[in-house]
Amino acid sequence: xxxxxxxxxxxxxxxxxxxxxxxxxxxxxxxxxxxxxxxxxxxxxxxxxxxxxxxxxxxxxxxxxxxxxxxxxxxxxxxxxxxxxxxxxxxxxxxxxxxxxxxxxxxxxxxxxxxxxxxxxxxxxxxxxxxxxxxxxxxxxxxxxxxxxxxxxxxxxxxxxxxxxxxxxxxxxxxxxxxxxxxxxxxxxxxxxxxxxxxxxxxxxxxxxxxxxxxxxxxxxxxxxxxxxxxxxxxxxxxxxxxxxxxxxxxxxxxxxxxxxxxxxxxxxxxxxxxxxxxxxxxxxxxxxxxxxxxxxxxxxxxxxxxxxxxxxxxxxxxxxxxxxxxxxxxxxx
Amino acid sequence: xxxxxxxxxxxxxxxxxxxxxxxxxxxxxxxxxxxxxxxxxxxxxxxxxxxxxxxxxxxxxxxxxxxxxxxxxxxxxxxxxxxxxxxxxxxxxxxxxxxxxxxxxxxxxxxxxxxxxxxxxxxxxxxxxxxxxxxxxxxxxxxxxxxxxxxxxxxxxxxxxxxxxxxxxxxxxxxxxxxxxxxxxxxxxxxxxxxxxxxxxxxxxxxxxxxxxxxxxxxxxxxxxxxxxxxxxxxxxxxxxxxxxxxxxxxxxxxxxxxxxxxxxxxxxxxxxxxxxxxxxxxxxxxxxxxxxxxxxxxxxxxxxxxxxxxxxxxxxxxxxxxxxxxxxxxxxx
DNA sequence: GCAGCCGTATTACACGTGTAACCCACGTGC
DNA sequence: GCACGTGGGTTACACGTGTAATACGGCTGC
Numbered sequence: 092x093x094x095x096x097x098x099x100x101x102x103x104x105x106x107x108x109x110x111x112x113x114x115x116x117x118x119x120x121x122x123x124x125x126x127x128x129x130x131x132x133x134x135x136x137x138x139x140x141x142x143x144x145x146x147x148x149x150x151x152x153x154x155x156x157x158x159x160x161x162x163x164x165x166x167x168x169x170x171x172x173x174x175x176x177x178x179x180x181x182x183x184x185x186x187x188x189x190x191x192x193x194x195x196x197x198x199x200x201x202x203x204x205x206x207x208x209x210x211x212x213x214x215x216x217x218x219x220x221x222x223x224x225x226x227x228x229x230x231x232x233x234x235x236x237x238x239x240x241x242x243x244x245x246x247x248x249x250x251x252x253x254x255x256x257x258x259x260x261x262x263x264x265x266x267x268x269x270x271x272x273x274x275x276x277x278x279x280x281x282x283x284x285x286x287x288x289x290x291x292x293x294x295x296x297x298x299x300x301x302x303x304x305x306x307x308x309x310x311x312x313x314x315x316x317x318x319x320x321x322x323x324x325x326x327x328x329x330x331x332x333x334x335x336x337x338x339x340x341x342x343x344x345x346x347x348x349x350x351x352x353x354x355x356x357x358x359x360x361x362x363x364x365x366x367x368x369x370x371x372x373x374x375x376x377x378x379x380x381x382x383x384x385x386x387x388x389x390x391x392x393x394x395x396x397x398x399x400x401x402x403x404x405x406x407x408x409x410x411x412x413x414x415x416x417x418x419x420x421x422x423x424x425x
Numbered sequence: 426x427x428x429x430x431x432x433x434x435x436x437x438x439x440x441x442x443x444x445x446x447x448x449x450x451x452x453x454x455x456x457x458x459x460x461x462x463x464x465x466x467x468x469x470x471x472x473x474x475x476x477x478x479x480x481x482x483x484x485x486x487x488x489x490x491x492x493x494x495x496x497x498x499x500x501x502x503x504x505x506x507x508x509x510x511x512x513x514x515x516x517x518x519x520x521x522x523x524x525x526x527x528x529x530x531x532x533x534x535x536x537x538x539x540x541x542x543x544x545x546x547x548x549x550x551x552x553x554x555x556x557x558x559x560x561x562x563x564x565x566x567x568x569x570x571x572x573x574x575x576x577x578x579x580x581x582x583x584x585x586x587x588x589x590x591x592x593x594x595x596x597x598x599x600x601x602x603x604x605x606x607x608x609x610x611x612x613x614x615x616x617x618x619x620x621x622x623x624x625x626x627x628x629x630x631x632x633x634x635x636x637x638x639x640x641x642x643x644x645x646x647x648x649x650x651x652x653x654x655x656x657x658x659x660x661x662x663x664x665x666x667x668x669x670x671x672x673x674x675x676x677x678x679x680x681x682x683x684x685x686x687x688x689x690x691x692x693x694x695x696x697x698x699x700x701x702x703x704x705x706x707x708x709x710x711x712x713x714x715x716x717x718x719x720x721x722x723x724x725x726x727x728x729x730x731x732x733x734x735x736x737x738x739x740x741x742x743x744x745x746x747x748x749x750x751x752x753x754x755x756x757x758x759x
Numbered sequence: 760g761c762a763g764c765c766g767t768a769t770t771a772c773a774c775g776t777g778t779a780a781c782c783c784a785c786g787t788g789c
Numbered sequence: 790g791c792a793c794g795t796g797g798g799t800t801a802c803a804c805g806t807g808t809a810a811t812a813c814g815g816c817t818g819c
Contacts, residue, residue: 152805373707374683486775
């Protein structure tokens with residue numbers, strides 16, 4: 092129980108010694124190779140010895156030998172992602188765990204050289220990012236031994252048109268249009284790190300507008316501050332074509348708008364309808380309760396994980412066909 | 426440029442061949458060993474060959490040989506953690522990256538056997554969790570080669586008394602007491618997964634109350650639903666000792682309370698003062714704007730990372746001395 | 760009685776890296 | 790002339806696994 096050496100690692104050789112068999116036999120039993128014939132008696136001997144010693148195979152050695160790791164790396168951007176992404180990761184992790192894979196997340200800040208050091212220490216089987224990687228980044232990862240890199244930019248397809256970006260914007264706009272609104276504006280987030288994603292959502296709104304024969308949306312950044320939000324609203328109302336409704340980048344921006352409107356004695360939806368995105372818990376408690384667009388990120392995560400798993404098994408999978416369900420949660424702000 | 430073999434891995438042997446030197450020399454140069462004498466000319470030869478081939482050392486082999494990995498694993502519980510934890514992880518990752526370590530996060534769902542498989546594929550140098558691990562879990566990780574496991578339960582010290590748990594509760598209560606409140610209640614979260622953390626925060630509130638000579642707080646679960654929250658508030662007001670203020674587990678619970686109070690024509694702070702915790706963006710936009718307790722999780726993360734790094738370097742570090750700053754953000758709900 | 764075969768377990772090697780131990784040629788001091 | 794460092798490099802091994810190739814003994818078929 093209390094050894095001198097504080098923590099000597101238990102190797103498969105120890106198990107072999109303990110069970111009086113060879114390391115090969117131990118390995119065969121523990122990975123139960125199908126085409127080997129091992130009598131139940133010896134199998135039991137190995138299993139018990141392994142349990143007694145608490146043997147755990149050493150990942151690096153196993154990976155080195157087999158050539159493939161069972162780590163899936165999720166590369167997250169350094170900006171806050173909200174609870175939707177949380178659920179997505181959650182669901183994906185569960186599916187992958189079931190398949191013997193391990194999902195880990197890393198927030199990635201710098202350029203390709205940092206990505207390189209990441210892969211240097213992890214050597215994942217697959218890397219999953221939020222937006223496509225640059226060619227240079229891909230090269231670095233490939234050289235580091237990454238087998239599968241996602242998402243792959245579909246060459247003929249608009250990069251930005253992922254379901255969790257422009258799809259959300261489109262859904263927001265369609266809901267407002269169905270309510271009879273004809274002049275829509277868009278509330279961008281103030282954080283520059285969110286600019287890319289925000290503009291692709293705005294793009295979804297714009298397309299929904301042109302599809303319906305409406306004018307393109309006015310867009311303006313809305314900081315998370317009630318007074319500044321109020322100013323933006325005032326400017327909109329003073330414009331030649333004042334909007335009757337606004338799509339917000341997310342629920343937080345939408346809440347800022349509602350608070351700003353209160354400050355200048357306006358209220359949703361009569362003076363200006365407001366729709367958010369993400370369905371954070373606070374949305375239901377706003378004044379008035381906020382209508383918002385929710386992405387079923389849980390099942391999206393599970394779908395992604397399944398597709399990834401099949402991809403690792405050799406089936407080239409088309410990830411662009413994954414269309415998650417996104418739906419409107421109607422409350423009182425529209 | 427376009428080889429038949431789709432992606433043969435570039436090894437240090439390739440670099441050796443390319444530079445016309447031996448693998449050992451290559452290794453010496455690349456890890457620049459101090460006590461070796463390598464003329465600048467050869468050094469340059471190696472470096473250029475490595476760059477030309479785009480050599481990236483293979484993590485598993487390196488780890489296998491050296492015995493220590495540079496991965497730090499953050500084990501997250503499967504429940505939502507809020508933006509504070511996000512900032513903490515962010516800051517910690519930055520510090521660790523600077524030190525050549527790689528921080529990755531994994532959400533952990535099951536028992537020790539899952540933890541085992543986790544470590545089987547990762548072999549991290551250190552594991553960092555939110556609450557102390559059980560003895561069994563620690564054993565499993567130790568056997569898997571994990572050198573440092575945090576947090577270590579201090580034997581003589583109350584387990585629950587971490588700064589981000591009871592410290593928050595204490596700070597909430599002290600603020601209310603300073604405002605003259607003498608009967609305080611506590612709004613627990615409805616999610617059973619949060620029970621442990623919530624009760625330790627409640628404990629902080631209770632201790633602040635007894636320290637001030639007040640009665641212990643009434644506690645009740647408050648679901649994220651306005652009507653149900655309203656019912657709880659009514660019950661409190663009907664109790665023999667009706668509270669004049671309430672500490673909420675977090676801002677979301679606090680927002681639910683405010684919404685519930687609106688439904689029954691009560692308002693904060695006159696009918697009942699409400700204080701939250703976390704300072705989520707939505708708190709500022711509530712009606713009335715929510716007073717809350719904010720943890721400086723960014724600097725806490727950085728401190729933790731520094732301590733962890735020193736610990737890995739051999740200095741036994743006392744993590745229980747880390748006292749993050751937690752302060753009250755006064756708005757209008759108290 | 761012997762070749763052959765099958766079940767059982769072992770030996771031997773490869774994966775890619777870090778590094779201790781060694782080797783060789785070349786001044787250099789006496 | 791010879792022992793002797795010494796700069797500049799190499800050879801050899803270890804880390805822990807997985808698995809192909811192999812050895813051995815006993816049974817079967819003819």
